[in-house]
Amino acid sequence: MEISENIKKYKSELPPNVKLCAISKTKPNEDILEAYRAGQRIFGENKIQEMTDKQEELPDDIEWHMVGHVQRNKVKYMAPFVSLIHAVDSLKLLKEINKRAKQNERTINCLLQIKIAEEDSKFGISAEDAKEILDSEAYSKMNNVKIIGLMGMATFTDDEDMVNSEFSNLKNIFDDFKKDYPDLTELSMGMSGDYKIAVKCGSTMVRIGSSIFGARNYN
């Protein structure tokens, strides 16, 4: 299927409260433009350099999301334009984002990445560590970052029960946090292979790459 048809398919299929973040990593600008012409405005990348290069060339009304692991020394390159950072996993990183956002006279929205999968390869922090960040005096003094939700990645497996229980676990953490932090509105979970389960479990934002743009070629 064409990229534009895929975008239309997801837009009609996803419930209205679930945002679609089209993951365009490794894909050329012409592919992004095809999705853009079909009405897509939120794009996600996992490398800061690649996202910055694309942002310079592509329309200004694209909302750029950083979904990958963030190195602190590279935050400055995306601080002028990034609209949501999905994978914040430390207070130190949050401090750097706050500093760079301030230099750019902006507020940058962030999600805390919670580790819900068993795989060691997945990044993220525990619910306890996330709560510690939200409760910290340091965060309360940051005027240029705003934590607006949580993000998580399920184990890469065909075992749907396992994926379901990991996403349900994250949804429970999210609901629990929301009682104390009403600013938390976004729950980023679900990719090409598991977004249907994620949506059933209460995702508000799915991150879909290969089923929109085709398989990635890393060469």
Ligand SMILES: *Cc1c(COP(=O)(O)O)cnc(C)c1O
């Ligand atoms: C690449 C990536 C995705 C999209 O993965 P697909 O399986 O291609 O949909 C989603 N989230 C993150 C964090 C990613 O790095």
